[in-house]
Amino acid sequence: MLQVKDALPLLRKIIFWSYKGLAHYKDPILMGFRDVLERGETYDKEHPGLFERNVESGKAEDVCAIVYTSGTTGKEPKGALHTFRTLRAGAEFHLRLDPWYQHDNIVPYLPPVWINEQWLALGCHLLSACTLNFAEGPETQERDAREIGPSIVFRGARLWESQAAMVRARISSADPIKRLAFRVLMPVGNQRAEACYKKEKPGLFRRLSCALAEPLLFNAIRHSLGLQKARICYTSGTMLSPDAFKFYHALNLPLKNLYGSTEGGALSGAKNDDFRLETVGPAHHGTEVKISDDGEILYRQPGTFVGYYKDPDKTSEVLKDGWFHTGDCGFINEDGHVVLVDRMRNLVRLVNGETLGPQSIESRLRFSPYIKDAWILAGPEGLYASAVIVIAYNNVGKWAGERRVPYSNFTELAQRPEVYELVKQDILRVNTTLSPGSKVRKYVILHREFDPDDGELTRNRRLRRAFLEKRYSELIEAIYRDRTEVPVEVRVGHGDAGAGTIKTTLRIESLEGAGR
Numbered sequence: 001m002l003q004v005k006d007a008l009p010l011l012r013k014i015i016f017w018s019y020k021g022l023a024h025y026k027d028p029i030l031m032g033f034r035d036v037l038e039r040g041e042t043y044d045k046e047h048p049g050l051f052e053r054n055v056e057s058g059k060a061e062d063v064c065a066i067v068y069t070s071g072t073t074g075k076e077p078k079g080a081l082h083t084f085r086t087l088r089a090g091a092e093f094h095l096r097l098d099p100w101y102q103h104d105n106i107v108p109y110l111p112p113v114w115i116n117e118q119w120l121a122l123g124c125h126l127l128s129a130c131t132l133n134f135a136e137g138p139e140t141q142e143r144d145a146r147e148i149g150p151s152i153v154f155r156g157a158r159l160w161e162s163q164a165a166m167v168r169a170r171i172s173s174a175d176p177i178k179r180l181a182f183r184v185l186m187p188v189g190n191q192r193a194e195a196c197y198k199k200e201k202p203g204l205f206r207r208l209s210c211a212l213a214e215p216l217l218f219n220a221i222r223h224s225l226g227l228q229k230a231r232i233c234y235t236s237g238t239m240l241s242p243d244a245f246k247f248y249h250a251l252n253l254p255l256k257n258l259y260g261s262t263e264g265g266a267l268s269g270a271k272n273d274d275f276r277l278e279t280v281g282p283a284h285h286g287t288e289v290k291i292s293d294d295g296e297i298l299y300r301q302p303g304t305f306v307g308y309y310k311d312p313d314k315t316s317e318v319l320k321d322g323w324f325h326t327g328d329c330g331f332i333n334e335d336g337h338v339v340l341v342d343r344m345r346n347l348v349r350l351v352n353g354e355t356l357g358p359q360s361i362e363s364r365l366r367f368s369p370y371i372k373d374a375w376i377l378a379g380p381e382g383l384y385a386s387a388v389i390v391i392a393y394n395n396v397g398k399w400a401g402e403r404r405v406p407y408s409n410f411t412e413l414a415q416r417p418e419v420y421e422l423v424k425q426d427i428l429r430v431n432t433t434l435s436p437g438s439k440v441r442k443y444v445i446l447h448r449e450f451d452p453d454d455g456e457l458t459r460n461r462r463l464r465r466a467f468l469e470k471r472y473s474e475l476i477e478a479i480y481r482d483r484t485e486v487p488v489e490v491r492v493g494h495g496d497a498g499a500g501t502i503k504t505t506l507r508i509e510s511l512e513g514a515g516r
Contacts, residue, residue: 060085066309067115069262070458079309080262089303091123093266093284098232100128105150107133109141109159115262116236120154145226153230156237158461161366163225164247169369169395185213189250196249197277218251227253234258237460239340241363242277257281259340264324265303268338279337289338296344297326346465348378354437356385361430368426369395373450375463379480386479387443389423390450411447411490411504420445420509427511442479444508447490484508
């Protein structure tokens with residue numbers, strides 16, 4: 001494991017050969033790492049002082065990275081230009097929020113193309129001199145994290161949701177003793193979380209109950225997630241449901257929101273003792289934030305990007321007089337915390353006068369171990385909320401096997417009446433948290449998963465709603481024309497010889513009494 005002080009000489013050799021040695025070659029080449037180091041060392045000796053002069057010639061305002069957006073609004077992600085100064089500002093915001101130390105360990109889950117990795121895995125790591133670990137490969141990520149036990153953990157909301165769902169699915173199929181322990185001891189953690197939200201000091205009985213639950217349940221779950229040593233836990237990227245937050249807080253993990261954007265920089269975050277379930281924390285010191293007349297969150301700060309790569313028109317749309325227009329709807333509460341509602345373009349004005357925010361409903365649905373993806377829509381006229389559900393195939397398949405529900409593939413399992421009833425219970429659970437006019441009134445279980453390769457999701461699994469509306473226009477029309485079935489074609493087989501399609505039918509189910 002390399003510390004920062006050990007890595008600098010190595011980095012120096014790599015930089016010399018990468019930027020100078022390779023410049024002599026017109027065609028791409030493949031070269032061994034040791035050869036790169038040797039050539040870099042030779043070039044360094046032949047050009048003494050060049051490295052230092054290059055460092056001295058650099059300025060904080062120099063563009064140093066093109067960081068790409070998630071790509072939810074267009075065919076391709078946009079490249080945001082950042083300088084050394086803007087990226088360092090983002091890292092320093094987070095270090096003031098939660099100090100990092102040299103003995104800390106981190107294990108990045110995402111590649112450096114994402115802005116959070118630029119701030120945290122690179123910026124905070126270099127400024128704090130903590131240990132940066134990399135998994136051996138994507139397939140060993142969870143195993144390596146469990147082995148290392150990072151003290152600082154930052155993951156996207158979708159990963160936190162999937163891990164919570166995984167734990168609950170494993171518990172449901174565990175032996176009777178483990179299921180009993182979960183049913184008895186998890187409420188102890190929930191009570192601790194509720195007391196924390198209300199800033200209440202736990203009484204003697206609660207402290208004793210938590211002390212008992214820690215070794216019997218919570219330690220084992222934290223270890224299975226690689227969180228046994230976590231002291232700082234961040235989520236970002238999209239909204240995380242209150243159910244998921246409560247789950248992790250019940251395990252005594254200090255999970256909290258970070259809010260920022262690739263273009264605007266880091267906006268807000270809360271200290272562990274100032275966490276609010278419904279907010280993304282107060283704005284960082286040195287950041288100005290305001291709400292526009294139509295409810296959009298605007299802010300400006302030292303970490304704001306320079307502009308989009310070769311796209312001044314798009315830059316002028318979001319950056320006006322130094323203020324970054326987030327495209328997010330929200331407000332600032334009486335305590336100075338920023339409250340995020342949803343993306344402006346996602347909000348739907350229903351015919352009953354209510355405003356529907358799909359993301360909060362979708363995140364609550366994904367907390368279920370049986371739902372992998374959820375897409376909430378209101379139809380072309382904003383009549384009422386409906387849900388398109390993608391089941392978590394492995395978990396639902398295990399559930400079906402335990403109950404001897406026959407099926408042969410994803411499509412057949414998704415359309416089983418038993419599975420529709422299983423999903424219905426989760427929708428009814430979420431409906432109890434919604435206003436009467438926003439309740440989900442119809443749902444359909446999709447015959448396949450959403451796929452980033454098909455353009456339905458971004459690489460960090462955000463829904464590309466405009467694309468989905470075009471692809472599934474016939475399904476949307478069927479839902480809002482009160483049809484109970486809709487025919488679809490299912491791809492089967494692989495390759496040119498075996499590929500083909502078959503026809504099947506999706507059921508559209510109504511929830512009696514919802515929204516009426």
